[in-house]
Amino acid sequence: MLSLRFRQLILTVCTSSLCSALVPSDAIAQTVLPVKLATSLQKAGVPASAISVMVLPVNASNADAAVLAQNADLAMHPASTMKLLTTLVALEELGPNFRWKTQILSDAPAATEVLVGNLYLRGGGDPDLTMQKLQEMLRDLRNRGIRSINGNIVLDRSYFQPERSDINMAPFDEHPDAYYNVVPDALLIHSNISSITVESGNDNVETRLLTPLDNTLIINQLRLNKKPCATWEQTWQAPDVSVSDNAAINITLNSSFPRNCKITQHLNILDRNQYITHLIRGLWQELGGSWQGKIVDGKTPSSANLLLEHQSETLADTIRIVNKHSDNAMARSIYLSLGTESNPLLNTNSAQAADARIRAWLFRHGINDAGIVLENGSGLSRTEQISARQMAALLLAGARSNWYPEFASSLPVAGMDGTMRKRLKDSPAAQNARIKTGTLKDSVAIAGYVRDVNGQNWVVVAMVNTDAAGKARTALDTLINWVASGRDDAANLFEP
Known part of the structure; x- marks a missing residue:
């Protein structure tokens, strides 16, 4: 218990709006916010009731040792x-060397130059099936001597169930064409992204489609304005997409654009089968091939012969992209893969199976799952929930995992890379904190590992949920620095 004199000291330095956050009920070590953190929250207009925090040693036996x-x-x-929950469980359940497989099969008889019959493009949930990887597969097909495909290309997305969860899904926000809003399927090629460069001078504005989509036109109706280049997004409008009588895709750019400005937009604006059709035609033509057929949905018959297979990067390599750059679509693919791989022979809902598998993992590690809500495993959700104590327990389990090096190396390093590259530079935490960040309209969060000036490692978790959450980012950096600095003693803790 605290002495009366020490409680009076606390009351002397705290303001009325912060006293509830600063005055502990029993032990200062467990319930008192550092004064700089509390002050930063107050300046941001964020009440202490809106923040959830846990700091504890990495070598603690459980999350009660905060x-x-x-x-x-x-x-x-x-x-x-x-x-963090999705990627750590995936490492433990699937292993760091797990790879996704994308296959091309055929039901046609063997042929030298002309393949008469269908090709099957079977997705295996690769979270990073880029245009370049598809091009490599088509080049391998061409190197087998196949020049002409006289049949349909059948897209098999049955690895995930349902196969197209993106269909009829309500938009997450007002930017459904943004990359971060892409909903994965088992055959998501290049994240369905069309890249368009817009460049203007004093008197003209030019556009260029960077993605090699066959028979696709950019219709430039952009007008020049006098705004600074940095404000170009203020006047940007989502492109209009239409299909002409000759099956050409027309992408019309409207609105206005600043003079002497250059940007590249990466947009999810085309129907997926339409996108794959024009992408394959464009890439296959570049390789000198011809294709007489169309894209259709379907499943691969058991009699089809495997022509070639592409294996993804390892899971360990993949989660470095997911966590360092906070890639939502890739995280969601990993989450669905956890469900599918729990029993590949069952035609069960992949998301529901992932939820069950994650909760089973939590149970085995003694982590109470009460109150945890899972939707897609990426955090891009209005419903997903977890407590700071549960997140801290997860990070403790990660520190004890056989795959801790792979897990920790996937986290952004303060002042160095990923989503933390611009944060906490020239501070005690720089290069000493591996922190996953999180940002939504009404939520900001940090979770990860911090090494302090004494060489001790700590688990640090903080989440702020309020309409003013975006203003609390500085406060979260203050918390990380407080830990990295060695957690000032009681006198300095309350220093204004």
């Missing part, structure tokens, strides 16, 4: 820190 805890058992929206 040196700082505030609202730690509240279920909070974690934003993209939820990716």
Whole structure:
């Protein structure tokens, strides 16, 4: 218990709006917010009730050993820190060397130059099936001597169930064409992204389609304005897409654009089968091939012969992209793969199976799953929830995992890379904190590992849920620095 004199000291330095956050009920080590953190929250207009915090040693036996805890058992929206749960469980359940497979099969008889029959493009859930990888597969097909395909190309997405969860899904926000909003399927090629460059001078504005889509036109109706280049998004409008009588895709750019400005937009604007059709035609023609047929949906018959297979990067390599750059579509693919791989022979809902598999993992590690809500495993969700205590317990389990090096190396390093590259530079935390960040309209969060000036490693978790959450990012950086600095003693803790 705290002495009366020390409680009076606390009351002397705290303001009325912060006292509830600063005055502990029993032990200062467990319930008192550092004064700089509390002050930063106050300046941001964020009440102490809106933040959930846990700080504890990495070598703690459980999450009850916290040196700082505030609202730690509240279920909070974690934003993209939820990716830590998905990626750690995937490492443990699938292994760091797990790879996804994309295959091309055929039901046609063997042929030298002309393949008469269907080709089957069977997706295996590769989270990063880029245009370049598809091009490599088509080149391998061409190197087998096949020049002409006289049949349809059948897209088999049955690895995930349902096969197209993106269809009829309500938009997450007002930017459905943004890359971060892409909903994966088992055969998501290049994230369905069309890249368009817009470049203007004093008197003209030019556009160029970077993605090699066959028979696709950019119709430039952009007007020049006098705004600074940095404000180009203020006048940008989503392109209009139409299909002409000759099956050409017309992408019309409207609105206005600043003078002497250059940007590249990566947009999810085309129907997926339409996108794959024009992409394959464009790439196959570049390789000197011809194709008489169309894209259709279907399943691969058991009698089809495997022509070639592409294997993805390892899971360990993949989660470095997911966590460092907070890639939502890739995280969602990993989440669905957890469900599918739990029993590949069962035609079960992949998301539901992933939910069950993650909860089973939590149970085996002694982590209470009460209050945890899973939707897609990426944190891009209005419903996903987890408490700071549960997240801290997850990170403790990660530190004890055989795959801790792979997991930790996937996290952004403060002041160095990923989503933390511009944060905490020239601070005690720079290069000493591996932190996954999270941001939604009403939620900001950090979770990860911090090494302090004494060489001790800590688990640090903080989530802020409020309409003003975006203003609390500085406060979260203050918390990370407080840990990295060695957690000031009681006198300095309350220093204004």
